Amino acid sequence: MSDTFDLYYWPQIQGRGEFPRLVLEAAGAPYRDVARLSEAEGGGIEAMMKRMEEAAHPPFAPPFLVQDGGLVSQAAEISAYLGERLGLAPETEAERLFARSVALTTADLVAEAHDTHHPVGTSLYYEDQREEAVRRAGEFRAQRMPKFLGWYERVATTNPARSGWLVGPAMTYADLGLFQVVEGLRYAFPRRMAAIEGRYRLAIAIRDRVAEHPALARYLASPRRIPFNEDGIFRRYPELDGD
Ligand SMILES: N[C@@H](CCC(=O)N[C@@H](CS)C(=O)NCC(=O)O)C(=O)O
Structure with missing residues (x-):
């Protein structure tokens, strides 16, 4: 079996591609980010x-x-x-199943974060649904952010391994997903996160430990990490943020 992975994702944004990309980077796995390669290298959006x-x-x-x-x-x-x-998952079957549940819940959070700026339709411009977005983002900030972040906190608190990670004794892809959504929420909703993140000490500690992981720290400081921007999932529109 080849140990080279080809990841395909839109080249201008972190988006949902960032979740598997973080796993590849943390593991130091050889991979090609195909849509970010040139056509001469067999890459690009058309190749994708x-x-x-x-x-x-x-x-x-x-x-x-x-x-x-x-x-x-x-x-x-x-x-x-x-x-x-790649050694970034728990060992037991029960823990493997739960890690998948955590990753799927993270995907739910990502979809809800996306819908704060596109509540009416993905194919419509943000400017044409701004009013609905303001309403949707208000509910997301008030109800959904505390519910999701509180759930991660509870998962870390009740982890029988008492490791400070979400599932099992060591860092897994589930923790990398939590890192990414904390970063995204901080980018998109800086005022709201500043107001509430002190309630989620274990979850934020996981974010910090992931950021300090040597391979990930190198990746995060590299040009391979695309900056957040207003084409991605987590977008900074000041009118959608608030305490
Ligand atoms: N549930 C899928 C969603 C994939 C998805 O929506 N991808 C976006 C980019 S982040 C896309 O290209 N969507 C095109 C479309 O929905 O038509 C996942 O988590 O991978």
């Missing part, structure tokens, strides 16, 4: 679309991963697939 069209198991949308001709799609499933093969 072609790969999707030709797939026997077609993904609905990027991100997807190709290894040895096999294709895995859905950010949470790719993260679990990689984590379980």
